[in-house]
Amino acid sequence: MKYLIVGLGNIGAEYAQTRHNIGFRVADALAERLGVRFETKRYGDVAVGRVKNAQLVILKPSTYMNLSGEAVRYWMSTEKIPIERVLVIVDDLALPFGALRLKTKGSDAGHNGLKNIAQLLGSQAYARLRFGIGNDYPQGAQINYVLGAFSSEESAELPQRIDTFCDAAIAFCLEGASSAMNRFNSK
Template identity: 55%
Template sequence: MKFLIVGLGNIGAEYAHTRHNIGFDVVEALAAKHSATFKVDRLAAVAEIKLKGKTLVCIEPSTYMNLSGKAVKYWMDKEKIAIEHVLVIVDELALPLSKIRLRPGGSDAGHNGLKSIHEVLQTTAYPRLRFGIGNDYPKGKQVDFVLGKWSDAELPVVKKKIEATIEVIESFVLTGIERTMNHANKIEVTL
């Protein structure tokens, strides 16, 4: 049984480890935990993980955020992965830094990566894990905040939350979305 684990972000050094690239950071940490390495492939960097008889195809789209749907569709088709076995990891302004949200579907909430996936797949019924980044920015500075690096105060929480997120991804693969949501949506990561 195969799963497609999609970390959303933008390629390029200037985007590395920004709030908007948390999807990349999560899938990289997941791959590192399982000693998998990413290789550049068509429309994405790809790493494959074996987990208790299941295969996780982890991708970081190289299409830039606004065209993420192209990479998701390509890898779903190439690996013959059902939509309910896709999990998209994305940054979320509407959630505090301490929270994550796992959902089986829903709106793009203005997120360009999710918007692209919706347009290409023609559905919003695919699982997504929203990684709260908070919204602690001055009026008119949303783009700077989202594309900015984590503050020194935030980093320990982010590191701890990435670890919790990896456990949620593994649970999604091993026990399904319903059981995982009950646990994941109650997680509160603080120091």
């Protein structure tokens, strides 16, 4: 079975350590765990690895966050991966820092990357793994917060949280969405 695991983020050094790029960071950690390297290809950086009987195509779109759907649609088509085997890893302001929510479908919750993916796929029925980034910012400062770096306390916890997200992504592929949701959504 082949799966498309998409870590959302923005390309460029200025975005690398931001909250908005947590999807890229989880994708990097997942590729490292599988012992594979990213190659720059059409619409993004791609790494392909295996876990047991699952082949994981890990994608970090180069289209910028708000146009992520182009990359997702292209790689789904190129690799012939159906929507039920797509997992998008994304930051979420509505969840406390480090919280994990795996869902098989749902709204974009105001996230422009998810909105574009749904638009171009013509469906909301793709799985998303939401990484809580919290919402500790003054009114009107959402953009600066999302495009800001994690606090030193959060940064200290990131490696363990990212590791758990990698576990959840692998469980999605090996056990199925239902089992993975039962195991990881309660943590």
